[in-house]
Amino acid sequence: MQPDVVREEIEWRRAAAPWCALQGNWRTPTCFVQCPEVVCENALDEYLSRLVPGAVFTSNVYGESAVIAAALGVHGVLSVVNGDPTPLHPAGQCSIWIEDGAVLHAGGVYFLVADAMRVHSWAIGSHDVYPGYP
Numbered sequence: 001m002q003p004d005v006v007r008e009e010i011e012w013r014r015a016a017a018p019w020c021a022l023q024g025n026w027r028t029p030t031c032f033v034q035c036p037e038v039v040c041e042n043a044l045d046e047y048l049s050r051l052v053p054g055a056v057f058t059s060n061v062y063g064e065s066a067v068i069a070a071a072l073g074v075h076g077v078l079s080v081v082n083g084d085p086t087p088l089h090p091a092g093q094c095s096i097w098i099e100d101g102a103v104l105h106a107g108g109v110y111f112l113v114a115d116a117m118r119v120h121s122w123a124i125g126s127h128d129v130y131p132g133y134p
Contacts (some may be wrong), residue, residue, distance in 0.1 A: 002096065004009050010106055016060070024106040032105060034067075039101050047103070048056045057082040057094075065092060069071060074125035081116045084109055091116040095123050 010024035014069040017031040020039050034050035034057065036043045051057065051070035057080055058065045063080040068091070072078050078096040089109030093116040096105050 012104070015105065018103075019103065021103045024104065026107055026109075028060045028062065030058050030105075032081060033057065033059055033104075034065075035103055035105075039098055039103060043098060043103065044072060044076070044096070048072050048078055051078075051080055067118060069117065071120070071124045072107055077123060079120045079123035081113070081120045083113075091118040093117075093123065 012022045012024050013029070015021035015023045015032055015035075016029040018035050018037040020037065021032050023030055023032075023051075029074050034047060036057060046053050048070055051067045053069065055067045056064045057067045065084050068081040068083055070078065070080045076097065078086070080094045080096065082092045082094065084090055084092045089111065090109055091110045091113040093110065094105050094107040096103060098104070105126055106114075108119065109120070
């Protein structure tokens with residue numbers, strides 16, 4: 001299921017890898033290291049199982065980002081909070097869903113991990129502040 005964001009409002013680009021991934025809201029060609037290469041019925045569950053804290057989430061010319069938290073939301077959207085490799089924005093949040101045979105990654109960057117965790121909590125359907133991040 002697509003999140004509340006309208007797909008057409010996001011500028012989508014083919015990710016550097018895997019071939020089935022699209023990225024929105026960032027321009028740097030990015031490899032989604034843990035993304036399944038084949039889109040199937042349980043692709044998001046498989047993706048989530050790979051997104052353990054500390055695992056590499058993305059890789060690009062600026063470096064690698066690591067998973068801080070990941071969860072599948074009540075609307076079937078996967079949310080990932082990651083440590084961003086650029087010092088300007090040390091945290092990121094990415095909403096992931098499947099549409100038309102592609103794995104869509106819509107990301108945002110934040111100055112604080114706590115801000116990314118708040119967006120993550122909202123994305124997974126919990127309107128409470130994520131435990132451990134005031």
